[in-house]
Amino acid sequence: MSAQTMISVGLLTLVGLVAGMVIFLASRFLPKEDKSLEEVARIKEFLPGADCGACGYPGCFAYAQAVAKDQQLFVNRPCPTLAPDEEGMRRLEDYLGLKANNKVGRKAVVHCTGESEALADYRGINTCQGAAQVASGHKECPYGCLGLGDCVAVCPAGAISINNERKIAIIDWETCIGCGLCVSACPQNLIELMPANMPQYLGCNYQAARDIVGRNRCPDGCIHCKICVKVSQEGEVSWDEIKDLPAFDKECCLTATAAIEKCPRHIIKKTAAYREDLNHP
Amino acid sequence: MHSFTKNFLRGIIRSNPTFILLLGLCPTLAVSTSLDNAVGMSVAFTCVLLASNIIISLIRNHVPVRVRIPVFIVIIATLVTIVDLMLQGFIPALSKSLGMYIPLIVVNCIILGRAEAFASKNSTTNSIADALGIGIGFAWAMILISLIRQLLGTGKLDLFGRHLFTVPGLGDNPVAIFLLPMGAFFVIGVLLALFRWMGVSTGE
């Protein structure tokens, strides 16, 4: 065997041995393999997969990973998008063997009835963001919904549609998954996330603090009479001093039947979660 | 004998590595600038494929499953080194024009793929047939592409230093883009579309 052959064979053996050694050492000294990868994948199957971030984690995989590590998380903070889906929640609860608390979930509402007239014929950039830059929009009410569909574009569940007569966005309560993307998409800050069992919402966003002189409001708008607060008996309606609008109790989601009836502008609207039998006299 | 012919013929048309399996495109497109390169590369490739299929099918029952792939890779790498050195010694001009694409045969998906999918599971005679079939399939694909590229790109056809013919008109004004990498993409894209139009289904 010539020297050259021996060198070649020797080098190859050496490199092979070193490589094998490094792999072995890495395998020994790295943190143990997280067997939960399969577990995480299995939990992820039960989740909606919308990656909306409503749970506070960057995506469904991250939430599944957190739950795999600490199942208590599911009890205290169930996936808000999954929560309204009873069937889906039940399957995940059966799999984990746990029951989740406050499974309420959230829904988005548009605080506008759209009765405001158009101030002018808008021909600019065809997005709400663009229209809102031009003198707070092309409707009489400077806070109203402009109906150009920025929220429709971002909704992953397809729950928003534009009513073409009144030019406002309407969110379908049942379809909405409460991810909150529309909230940030609306330049007028018209959309708000409510707990899914909130029985009513206010159809107006007029906040006097941002008043614009000379602009009329719509025939529907809130007149700040505070009758709703006066007739509420169990504190279901309170007054938000900063916005100068009524505020509903988000903790207990009490039904404000009296306020709904007594509002002179009839702009406290019932949601799909309104229940006749939960009336408070 | 029947299985020998079957395996042999399959590699040429039905499982053509370049047009059907879409494997090993790197060397195919890179060296197909001239007919010399194409022939040289095909021969080198077929030699390596043949030798590796034979060796792997011979030792297939003695290799533990977990170290299968590294063992195959080392065997193929050794064979490629042998072929590379022989080429450098005996046909240095070809070795220079093929450049680093000869050593890159070792990571050619075709060879490792055939070793993994076929040679490690079938008898030696069938493996030989498969290797020859795939090799010829690779060869005719390469030759076709380089024919088109050289004819359109230089207007002349040369084989091993002997001038074969010149396309009238193109000899002075060749379409140089076909010699560039972009031309290779174009040629193979059109050829794939042509084969599909003719009814041959490609592996997607």
Place this chain on the structure above:
Amino acid sequence: MSNLIDIFFGMALVNNLVLVKFLGLCPFFGVSKKLGSALSMGVAVLLVIVVASAVTWPIFHFLLVPYGAEFMRTVIFILVIASLVQIIEMTIKRTNLTLYNALGIYLPLITTNCAVLGITFINIDQAYTFSESIIAALGAGAGFTLVLIIMSGIRERLDMADPPLAFKGTPIAFITAMFLGLCFLAFRGIIR
């Protein structure tokens, strides 16, 4: 310093791995259908190329050359690269599951990727120093990722387009690569 910048942009744009040197074509056409997977693949390739260059350069210059065994480089390099990928995959899998979920599955595909072995050879053939090799590897990986991202963006659009039936799928992707390559030809003038 200007030499390093030359090398970086040279490898990334002028001698782009995929469009000029034909290295790494298999993942280029296989993985470039969605933007997310293209980005993951690009980053994985970048990582492996840089680490592989960093490890193979010293092995070549301090182990193979002194013993006159340059011809062994094919075998030694591929062995080193295969082990490296194994180690990187194991490390990522055990330390950061989210990262593993994002790009771990692409790592085994990179072992037999011509790009990695090709770059290590180029480093030797061009007689780069160690720092030049690292910069070349960074440039090559960056160029690869760039082209992969552009390609995947185009292919997502192509899905909705309507090419002739024979061209649908891979053939039109090749034609697209041709146009992309033509655009990259414009970069030829940036290094002397």
